[in-house]
Amino acid sequence: TQLLEQSPQFLSIQEGENLTVYCNSSSVFSSLQWYRQEPGEGPVLLVTVVTGGEVKKLKRLTFQFGDARKDSSLHITAAQPGDTGLYLCATQYNFNKFYFGSGTKLNVKP
């Protein structure tokens, strides 16, 4: 069992649609990060959430940290082809080791 479970694994949508991806765990975290990775490149940090219930916005992307700090979601409004990529959540746990979820592969079709 993975520490961070992401869903869905794959998402293919049309430009202009909204979507939400999830990152869930049974463990409590002090912080959680979201990254986007494009093929052949390293992940790019999008946001860090630290407070239960926290909501952060980055243009059309809205990130939420669950009240109990066990889960997080990423909502994209009016998706664009440039949003295509692998979305990863990550955290530090177990004596500060780094863990990543398996990711959600998003494809936004024009």
Add this chain to the structure above:
Amino acid sequence: KAGVTQTPRYLIKTRGQQVTLSCSPISGHRSVSWYQQTPGQGLQFLFEYFSETQRNKGNFPGRFSGRQFSNSRSEMNVSTLELGDSALYLCASGQGRPYEQYFGPGTRLTVT
């Protein structure tokens, strides 16, 4: 500031050989972490170095090793390469509380 750089970007090696990958962190970052990314296993943590000391280690065999120099640059070495070591190797540097990591573009290693 310049980002994290990794060299080489691509590498082809034969089973049984060894390989050394290099990473230069963002200026001022003292922590460097290494990851292996494969389609089947995703992103897996190899180890973290801070001020020339290994601070944390993932669950990889001893064939995987690393080191960090006084200027924070880091290298990782894989000895006796196996086909399953084919992967994208990513380096990240970071700092702060909460800790935030910034990744390099990776080294694509292919073992034949």
